[in-house]
Amino acid sequence: MKKSKFLAALCAAVMTAGMAGAFSGVQAADETLRIMELGDSITDGFNVTGGYRIPLWYLLHDAGYIDSYHMDFVGPNGWYIDGVCDTDHAGYSGYSIDDIPNQRTGLYSFIDWLMQEYPADIVMLQIGTNDILSSYELDTAENRLELLVDTILTYIPEDGMLFLATIPDMAADVTTYTDAYTVEEMDAAVAAYNAAVLRVAQRKQSEGKPVMVSDNHAALTKSDLADGVHPSEEGYRKLAEHWYTVLTSYLDGTEPAGTTETTTEATTAETATTAETTTTAAEITTTSETAATDAPAPLLGDIVTDQKLDLKDVIALQKHLVGLEPMSYESRQLADMNADGRADIFDLALLKHRVFEEHTGG
Numbered sequence: 001m002k003k004s005k006f007l008a009a010l011c012a013a014v015m016t017a018g019m020a021g022a023f024s025g026v027q028a029a030d031e032t033l034r035i036m037e038l039g040d041s042i043t044d045g046f047n048v049t050g051g052y053r054i055p056l057w058y059l060l061h062d063a064g065y066i067d068s069y070h071m072d073f074v075g076p077n078g079w080y081i082d083g084v085c086d087t088d089h090a091g092y093s094g095y096s097i098d099d100i101p102n103q104r105t106g107l108y109s110f111i112d113w114l115m116q117e118y119p120a121d122i123v124m125l126q127i128g129t130n131d132i133l134s135s136y137e138l139d140t141a142e143n144r145l146e147l148l149v150d151t152i153l154t155y156i157p158e159d160g161m162l163f164l165a166t167i168p169d170m171a172a173d174v175t176t177y178t179d180a181y182t183v184e185e186m187d188a189a190v191a192a193y194n195a196a197v198l199r200v201a202q203r204k205q206s207e208g209k210p211v212m213v214s215d216n217h218a219a220l221t222k223s224d225l226a227d228g229v230h231p232s233e234e235g236y237r238k239l240a241e242h243w244y245t246v247l248t249s250y251l252d253g254t255e256p257a258g259t260t261e262t263t264t265e266a267t268t269a270e271t272a273t274t275a276e277t278t279t280t281a282a283e284i285t286t287t288s289e290t291a292a293t294d295a296p297a298p299l300l301g302d303i304v305t306d307q308k309l310d311l312k313d314v315i316a317l318q319k320h321l322v323g324l325e326p327m328s329y330e331s332r333q334l335a336d337m338n339a340d341g342r343a344d345i346f347d348l349a350l351l352k353h354r355v356f357e358e359h360t361g362g
Contacts, residue, residue, distance in 0.1 A: 301351050
């Protein structure tokens with residue numbers, strides 16, 4: 001992960017301060033760190049005032065990040081609560097990726113104005129839910145998303161970051177916003193869109209652009225939804241905790257849980273060294289004949305080690321990715337579905353596919 005100027009400034013300040021804690025009045029940077037929360041109604045907080053944004057601000061404030069990084073949340077919407085909580089944002093309820101004729105306004109239609117008027121060092125983008133709700137040309141949603149991402153990236157500084165979020169599942173049996181899908185069709189539409197999010201991010205990363213994926217999909221389940229689409233108050237709290245982990249891990253220079261650069265190559269010397277001495281789950285499977293003859297061979301993807309692939313394995317990996325229940329070394333090996341030396345969102349997608357095949361005979 002590239003060290004940002006804000007992290008570099010913090011490190012220098014901490015060294016100057018000797019034993020003083022990183023957030024004991026030490027300023028992370030002389031300049032303001034501008035953060036834009038960008039997206040649709042889930043960013044706006046359509047059904048719960050402030051959505052995830054207010055609890056996120058207080059998490060960052062209480063841990064010292066707001067003051068240490070001179071954080072300023074930017075955007076044309078929002079207000080200050082009691083003169084304390086900065087809720088400026090760029091969340092727009094009902095908005096889609098680009099304009100949907102005679103239905104919805106799209107972020108792409110005014111993104112140049114937005115980024116020019118409200119410059120940001122970090123952008124937290126979650127969009128696409130309304131494209132699915134409108135059933136609008138989903139086969140080209142990836143192209144629309146990439147155009148939006150490319151435009152945003154022209155305004156982000158070289159040492160900034162665009163966090164591109166996957167979207168949560170929606171409950172098709174709640175027809176408040178659409179009755180166009182069966183449960184299976186809606187799940188498939190969300191999964192296909194999230195796969196497109198990963199592909200867009202991977203292409204940008206291969207171009208050397210500052211993009212990371214925030215796996216918001218893994219942070220919530222359908223039980224966290226208030227109306228089939230929008231999170232409940234508890235759901236927004238979970239989303240705030242997820243974004244907190246994403247942002248602070250990036251700022252601290254550690255690998256965020258629930259966030260991935262989506263690249264399959266080792267990105268640090270430590271990773272490269274570990275790769276030489278680590279046995280992957282695939283290798284465990286192929287060398288199982290050396291184990292005791294009465295011990296069952298490890299099953300790739302069987303994270304809970306019950307000799308079958310099912311929803312329990314999926315949930316275990318999801319909890320690991322969002323930092324709720326970190327997995328053991330052995331479990332991470334079993335979760336490494338694509339044998340690239342780590343357990344991440346790509347493995348989650350492969351595991352879900354394998355579980356679906358196991359239970360459908362597909």
